[in-house]
Amino acid sequence: MIPLSYYLVLSAFLFICGVLGFLIKRNIITIFMSIELMLNAVNLTFVAYATELKSLSGHIFVFFVMVVAAAESAVGLGIIIAVFRSRETLNVDRVNLLKL
Amino acid sequence: MDQNLNLWIIPLLPLAGAAINGLLGKRFPNKLVATIALFFTACSFGYFCYVASLFSHLTQIPHIESYGTWMQAGSFHVEFGAYLDQLTMIMLGVVTGVGFLIHVYSVGYMAHEGGYYRFFAYLNLFMFFMLTLVLGSSYLLMFVGWEGVGLASYLLIGFFFRKNSAAQAGKKAFITNRIGDFGFLIGLFLIIQHWGTLQYDSVFQAVSGYGVETHAGLFTAIGICLLIGACGKSAQIPLYVWLPDAMEGPTPVSALIHAATMVTAGVYMVTRSNSIFSRSPHAMLVVACIGAATALFAATMGITQTDIKRVLAYSTISQLGYMFLACGVGAYTAGVFHLMTHAFFKALLFLSAGSVIHAVGGEQDMRNMGGLRKYIPWTFWVMTAATIAIAGIPPFAGFFSKDEILWKTFSSESLRPVVGAGFNKFLWLIGIITAGMTSFYMFRQWFMTFFGEYRGAKHDHEADHGHAAPAHDDHGHGTPHESPAIMIAPLVVLAILSFCGGWVGIHNKFDGYLSPVTKIQVANTPAAEEAVMPGEKAPAEESGSNTELILMITSVGVALIGFGLAWYLYKAHPEKPAAIVKSLGGLYTTVANKYYVDEFYGATIVKPILLLSTKVFWKGVDVTLIDGALNGSAAGAQETSQGVRRMQSGNIRSYAGWVAVGAAVVIGYMVYVGVAR
Amino acid sequence: MKELISFSNHNILTVITFLPFAGALLLMLFPRRDRDIKWFALLISVLTFLASLHLPWHYSYVTSGFQYEQNIPWISTPNIHYHMGADGISLWLVVLTTFLVPLSVLISWTSIKERVKEFFILMLILETAMIGVFVSLDLFQFYFFWEATLIPMALLIGMYGHERRIYAAVKFFLYTMVASVFLLASIIWLYVHSATNWSGPTFDFVELQQRIQAGQIAGFGHAAQWLFLGFFIAFAVKVPLFPFHTWLPDAHVEAPTAGSVLLAGVLLKMGVYGLLRFNLGLFPEAARRNAPWIITLAIIGIIYGALVALVQPNMKKLIAYSSVSHLGFCVLGIFSFTAMGVSGSVYQMLNHGVSTGGLFMLLGMIYERRHTYDIKQYGGLATPMPVFATFFLVITLASAGLPMLNGFVGEFLVLSGAFQARMIYGILAASGVIWGAYYLLWLYQRVFYGEVTVQANNTLRDLNARERLSLWPLAVMSLVMGVVPMLFLRQINPAVQAALAPFSNGVNAAAPNARHILQVLAQVIGR
């Protein structure tokens, strides 16, 4: 029997890995992947709770999160392509025309 | 109930003249301007005569008229009104009479000056304010006149406004007067605070319930405050400095304002307030001391002056000191008596000095005169009369009044509560020394001007001469010449008055006339009667009159000594003075430079204030401190703003970092709340 | 006829207040023909002036309290009313405003050459706002107008001013803005806490006053000091009281003439008016407690302003600092809590409006000719411009407080009142009389007397008919106000009595010793 907390802590770990990825990765695509990681972590929490609560709406939520993630990735990658076109780089540290 | 005398007409007439000339005079020919000015002044004098004729029929004196409320706030209110008693009558007479004469004189004197209409408008305006001053029924109206004559004086001193010195002198006069007015105002506030009114009748009514102060108290405070005002207006120590400079004004102005009328306002005020002063021996003492000190001090300066008008100016200060001395010893009537005679002979002196200046083409330095007797005999004679009068040689007017003052100084008991009889003797001594000095410098002037050889150049150096009244160039005279009749006529009238004006004082007639004004009831002092009404009745009549006679002879003697000395030094041995000057050295320089008082004031008051204002207040407090703090905080905000900007580095990872920190804080707090609760 | 009068009495304040605004709206529709615009603006402002004469004319001496009242609900949440009303104090301030605006229009006739339309629109809007301030009896409405004066004035300075106009405009705006937010906060606090058991919260001044006196406001005791300070700071900056005065010289120096006239003539009065109406009216206790240090500031302002004025090389700055000094008298009078002091203070406000307004107009005229305010550039002007010199002298003397001219009455009453409150107040403040004469006459001497020193001044033309026309009313008013002050005091006095009613017992302010000031400070910090 795996206690709920294992899932939750695992999920929290993944979430923080996502946050850290955002903070330390330089490649925009990798950063975006970190966000996906965060969403996945949340999904794990949902499913874990759903199981614990015996409520399927958690699953439904995961479903919607996935849809949203898909939509986001379509748009996000589009944006990344647009940025790459104009700046010829994927290094996030070099994308700082707008500041101060 | 007495009939309504419509006293307001007296001051309003000159005001009408001033208004007409001031607003429209620019387009009028000079003749018309002069006519208007003379007409209204004459009417004023005429109306005064009419009032005078009715005065003796009045059942109630003081005769008070009220024309409506001027201002009101809370329970305090001041009325427009007139207050007519014997003192007012004398002052009205002097002001309108001498004023009229000087107007007449001015018609001739100013004939060739620019701004003719302006001059007469100012002069009439002065008359208005001076009459308001003496006629007003409350201290506040007196203050109105007080400030008003200050204004007129300012305008008239600065009449030749293109001359910087004239403008400067006008300003100095006004501001010095303002310092005095400051004291006056405080005095008024004290009166309001205690009696809630400034109307003479109410104040005097309220005051009558008090006795003589044994210690300095309310009355002393009021008295000294009023005295400060009087010092300003009447050019007493320490506020006398403006009067010599005021000689920058046209000579008739000096005669009217700075000799005959305005400067005596202080004496009038003290006399008018006698019921307050008499209740405070301390204040009286201060008045007497200031008077005596001024008399002596100014006389010493008079000796060294070479400018004909400045000699007269210092003489005026000195004579005003006499009047203050009189008031200080409780001899108000003597003071007013001297005020009157002084008005005659000093006006005459100034006017004839003006005539002299006129004769020699604007020259004022006596060292450049001499021997004018031959050229301007009329002037010479009237000036002689005036000089004798001021020197105090009988039977000229000055003798009577001056003698009265000296006698009262010697014998008065009103200072007895604070000082011993010896002090009176001391004051008398100062008076008598001053009298001698007065005689000396007046005759010095007389000799220097009219005797010896004419030392004047041929008037081609006019352009580079600082004191020159600018508009005399069109005369083009080579030799001194006599003034026109319109100028001589008033001189003659004044000469007659200087000669016989003092006779009204014989047998204490004048004293008796004025005594209702100065007679006051003091509740708690048994000796009050004699203390405040010296001369009214003397217990030791016989010994008193003996002493009086001795003193009289002494004073005449001193005057003659002064004359003799002047004759010796300036007629018989004109080379002597220079030697004496040399032997005196620094002392002489000090006195000739008026004891460096102006310089002293400048260095200790004016300069530090200007410096303080500029360096400390303006540049220091305003610019550096307040604005500095503001600009500093503005700069601080800008700095902070730059800091906030730097947060906005443009780097997404940094932004995420901020979000993470924010998240940590938010989560940390919420967890804390959730767990701790 | 009776109905007509009653009707007009009822609506007159609205008419006076919004007539200029309506004029401004109409003016917006005007084509850019400067001549028509000027005439129209003049017409409107004169009409407003004439309409405002209704106020003293129909003033009723029998009724107490506010007159010409109009009170209709405006906004229900919060409970804001459109409440107009005037008493003897505000009445004359309104007339002063309407009196100065036509003159300001006249003075701007030729000096404003660009963006004429905007100028007069702003001026008329400003007039509406200024009048609104004086006749609002609803605190919210008051604040509304109070703030509304800010923009047109800042724009007038910033658009039509001189070299450093932007700095001055921004400084003016921020200074007053920062201060007035505290006013807003205090007003809101009052409103929020003014609800009683049987009636909802209110902004109504009269109502609030009653509730405060009846002790119906929750927590008022603790808050009174803070509220007082909140009101005070806004008004003190506007007055301006030392040490909040530094915006004034800059604003004045840079403002166009008409701006200066209205700024000095009316806007500063708003501060004093506020102190009198609200700080005294709503917080009598706090007012009494704080009076010593406020009076100290006022007296510092009187002397300090005068001394700094003395050494200014710039004429306009000099007059600006003189305003600091003169307004110090007003504040002093108010916080003396004596009938004389307060009446004098109100009167001094009117005087200052006339005489300083006049001085600024005169300076504007000379600036139009020579484009400098530097005193050194002048000297001997009495020769080429005698009429100008004469007017200047009259107004200068009025400003210096010469009896029989307007300044004297106010100064005398204020000083006397202050003296009654505490001797030292009167004595210190009275010394301002000396300085006043000093700096003004010195200015006059340097500008007008002596020989003409700068060549360009020789050919200056004297005043033309329009300029004289704009100065005559001021000169006449100076005289009238000096000679027949009762014309005004008759209506001012009852209002002052009413304002002082809460102070009737134990009139004298507490001693201004250091301990007391420390106590107040400790109170402030301790909260």
Next chain:
Amino acid sequence: MLHEILFFFFAAGCVAGAINLLAQKHPINSALSLIVVMASLAGLFLLMGAEFVGAIQVIIYAGAIMVLFVFVIMLLNAGIEEHTKGSKIAIILGVPGAAVVATLITWILLRTETSNTPISIGQLHGTGADIGRLLFGPFLLPFEVTSVLVLIAIMGAVVLARREDA
């Protein structure tokens, strides 16, 4: 027992994948690590009986989305990431912040009693049928609205990817 083993296996996969995601310099390696994470998660989902979710986790996430990522990485020819020092804040503030967040979340999760509930297979079956009923029942509106989301995403992607002609 199997349950535990499987759990720790998949959990280890998740953790290793997540750490590798961070550690790898080349985005393609990171993407592959992410796929490992997702696949492991799918396993965990199945472990909890979330059949439907586990399935679409593989199909949508690991399949569609990650393919898109890899495709874009290839398209843009992204190389090894440079090690620029563009942001001190992220390291100085962000990482400690994240650490704090992690600690706090973990702490709270662990101290909540419900967290100790054991979770076993078969507690809840998220079958396709049940999910479908929900989606077309109570969650009909979100489901339909999702179409709008997709639509807007498509339009956005089209706009962004299209070259703007001058």
Next chain:
Amino acid sequence: MSTQVLTSIPTVDYIRILPEIVLGIFGIIVMMADAFIPQQDSKKPLGYLAFIGMVVALLATLCQARFPGIYDPTNGTGFFGMVRVDSFSLFFHVLIALIAMAVILMSFEYMEVQRMRSGEYYGIILLAALGMMLMSSAVELVMIFIALEISSIGSYVLAAMRRRVAESAESSLKYFLLGSFATAFFLYGVALIFGATGSTNVYTIAGAIRAMSPVPPMIYLAVALMFIGLGFKVAAAPFHIWTPDVYEGSPSPIVALMSTGPKAAAFAVLLRVLFAMDAPGWFWIVWVSAALSMTIGNIGALVQTNVKRLLAYSSIAHAGYLLVAFAAARDSGISAAIFYTATYAAMNVGAFAIVSHFANANEKYVNLSDYAGLGRRSPILAAILTVFLLSLIGIPITGGFFAKFYVFTSALQSHLVGLTIIGVINSAVGAYYYLRVIVYMYMRDEREEVPVARMPFGLAVALAMCLVFTIYMGVLPNQFIGYALRSAHDLVR
């Protein structure tokens, strides 16, 4: 649960989402119509179409309001508790519709000038507006999340619409990455609250939380995470950091939209989450966040020279003022917040409309110095901009004044003296930088090379809308605040 499936959906439920349906249909129409317009042609017809769509949506909302029983308090929820139509949601629907209308109107000219040819622009605006509307009426966290994402994704795309400009793509990237980052936090919070209460419906959660005693820390954690996500969306400090960059790079009309529409919707959600959901413990968070937002926004704006950036900082500050009302809570606070949202929308959209008009091709002229002398060259526009700026300062007779007034009133009613003082000081500080714009317009000498175009009709209409609204709120806020109060009642009922 299975019974629910069988329950047919009542017709009235469709009326509850009528505006959204309308927008969805029009979005699709616009998208399809785009195909029929040649690539190089002006896309103005699409704009008209979109405008009509917005108008119809507005009418639909009004129709909702009129429909009996629909927003009857007890029976407002539809679609199995997914959406709820009440005064609150209606208010935001109308507001968002009006904002979108104004943005569409001002876009006509902007698209021409910037030579933007994407027809999707209008379609995305419509669909994003749909998302925003749905945010305000959604009462189920799933629904809220999806709606939030619709509006966010729309905003991301719209931010990148200036295709020729690198800054636009960058701003979009920043918005997108950070937005998703924040969304993840929000989502995590939702997950936790779901775990803690077993529900995702706002009102059910509220009931559960009320039933719990004590409230477990988990709830607090969840609320914190949700606040992070929503705080980011409303640009509240310390999550404001993206705002200036994104606003600077995005197309001006879109900034007008972003700074008002999604923000208003996010505030609506925040109101729902904090008040309707009865979230605990957030008071000091909101307090500090409000104080920080006001201060950072105002201080940060002081030295800005780019008008768009300046307005971005100002928008942070205004979020702060709004949060003051949140902290004040109670009906008056909520109504003040609602009022503020609407007023801020009016003045900010107006300001950006003028900024976008002046910006010219490639948004070349958005610096303060480009505004020099505008009062002379374009007096009417300058005057209108002045009104908006004054409103942003909070000067009487503009809506901004009353907005601040209500906020501070409610704050004082809740005895938030400290926050009120911080607020009023901030509004005084804020005056400076708005004033700076006015100063430039009226008091600086003009620069001839900055061109001023004629005011097109669309812009005029948009400006008129904003102006009328701003002034109306400033003079007669009565009706409006009354409505806001009713909405507040409905929200927490």
